[in-house]
Amino acid sequence: MPVWDDLVGQERIQAQLAAAARDADALVTATTAGTAPPETSKMTHAWLFTGPPGSGRTTAARAFAAALQCTSPDRALGGEPGCGFCDGCHTTMVGTHADVSTVVAVGSQILVADMRDTVRKSYTSPATGRWQIILVEDAERLNEKSANAVLKAVEEPAPRTVWLLCSPSVEDVLPTIRSRCRHLNLNTPSIAAVADMLVRRDGIEPTVALTAARVTQGHVDRARRLATDEAARERRATVLKLPLRVDDIGACLKAAQELVDAAAEDAKQVADEVDTKETEELRAALGAGAGAGSRMPRGTAGVMKELEDRQKRRRTRTQRDTLEVALTDLTGFYRDVLALQLGSSVAIANEEIRHDLDRIARASGPERTLRRIEAIIACRDSLDRNVAPLLAVEAMTMALRAG
């Protein structure tokens, strides 16, 4: 069925979800009629989707949500759920269905305040849809308080509520939450499968699609972005030049500054697009006059402050995400260098810069390369611990230095 089209190389998971969506109907019927639910059902109230970044765990969860909300008339005739075209499917896929709430970490954590409305909603019946669905895109970012709020809600779900939690691995989620969920693990799709999807779904030229899939090592979203976005390709090319530039301290500090500036610029672009509109909407909703300078009604300062905090956290998060992509690209570069140094026959991801890889591989040994990869991992850890980005990145570029 069309709702599953964006899933790449996950046939087994897709079959399980489709079966659950079919069985879900009988549960809805039993609940609304007040009769006993069927004894064997492949449907359940809480699901945990895990898999490495880019494997499509959120895509799978969203497709499942759409199949659950599918209202296609064909279904009365025994058709499969997930037509992709009915109102239920469509609004779920584009994120506007009234009974599908999506939770995304705004900053490095999902705060209990971010979850408050959603948890409250989870105890209610769906307004128009068949199910009340809560999709938590990055459940690994739930902190202690927000995780406990989710745990309570998952322990006693309303009859037609479904929780869909996504995280990189099961270890990222509280064991008590995990034990309430049906667990599905997605694998990284093959490079060929990702390339094929880019050709089929996005009309990308086959050689471009294959390159994008190969250099991103099967990360679906990043492959699509690279294949379709010129700016993303340029940014990546700049990052991959970095190992050739860092030959003295001055160059290291300069490279670090540029990397951090580029990420900040990216965050600013996102903020410019979203923040202004969001602020204006809230001001209007609170009854303020038009224009940024007009007075706010009494008692609304707290709400405005909450929005400002949220926007600040989102800017930090976007900057970190962009840096994260750069670090992944750099790791890929040195992984290729290591493969060359060890004479490994594993396919080189960055074939198009073979010349640069060779140069670095000849100028150093595998031990040095491993230490460089460790420095990149250390930088990522520092960013996770909220070390100032410039400090973390400088420490890394210094460790990547030639010689």
Ligand SMILES: [Zn+2]
């Ligand atoms: Zn549908």
